[in-house]
Amino acid sequence: MPIITNLDVMLAKRKMSSKELAERIGITMANLSILKSGKAKAVRFTTLEAICKELNCQPGDLFEYQTVDSDEKTE
Template identity: 70%
Template sequence: MPIIVNLDVMLAKRKLKLKELSEKVGVSTVNLSILKQGKVKAIRFTTLDAICLALDCQPGDILEYVE
């Protein structure tokens, strides 16, 4: 898949654990873990917005397109 999810990189930069992000965003740890592994087929804009707000980043910091 040409879309790479860099959620783990952003979590490390912000020194946050997945559980802490889950509590801030209101998405289960399991769903965030699946996203982090890049195994999702879609993400809601509201979820992406909440993650970006919690991590103080842009969507491009989390999602990367590679040919």
């Protein structure tokens, strides 16, 4: 998937656990895990806003785009 999630990096930088973030923003650990693993198909702006507020970061700090080679698409 060409969108990479850096949520775990930001949590480490802020010395915050996933459980603490999930509680602060009002989502389940399961949903936060889906976001962290990059398996989420979408992210609500309200959730993204809450994460950015709690981690004092910008959306671009949490996600990055990586191009996919044509060879990787067929695997």
